[in-house]
Amino acid sequence: MRPQETNEDATALALRALVWTLGEPDRAQRLLDTTGLFPDDLRARAGEPAVLGAVIGFLCNHEPDLLACAADLGVKPETLAAAGDML
Structure with a gap:
């Protein structure tokens, strides 16, 4: 990500x-x-930086x-x- 991009941008990209x-x-x-999350957990915590970081990490590992x-x-x-690093 470019330096001027914010955590908000990283969050939006991770949500996408x-x-x-x-x-x-x-x-x-x-x-x-891979993450150990359950569907209900994922729904409830989808906007949390840790969860979004895990999603990016999941993608980076494959x-x-x-x-x-x-x-x-x-x-x-x-x-x-x-974006994952920013989260």
């Missing part, structure tokens, strides 16, 4: 990445399995997902990763 991740049932299940998500969101993969 979360929506993208949940858009495919198998990937959504992998997210839940490069095909990171690349696909970044492409679909119209950002560079490193921008997505940097």
Whole structure:
């Protein structure tokens, strides 16, 4: 992310990445399995920096997902990763 971008921008990008991740049932299940979150927890805590950071971390740990998500969101993969660092 560029230096002038804020945590608000990182949060918004991470929320978009979360929506993208949940858009495919198998990937959504992998997210839940990897993070240990339950669907109700995810719904209740979706805006929390720790949860959003975990989503970005999940994507960064599986490069095909990171690349696909970044492409679909119209950002560079490193921008997505940097959003996770900001959270």
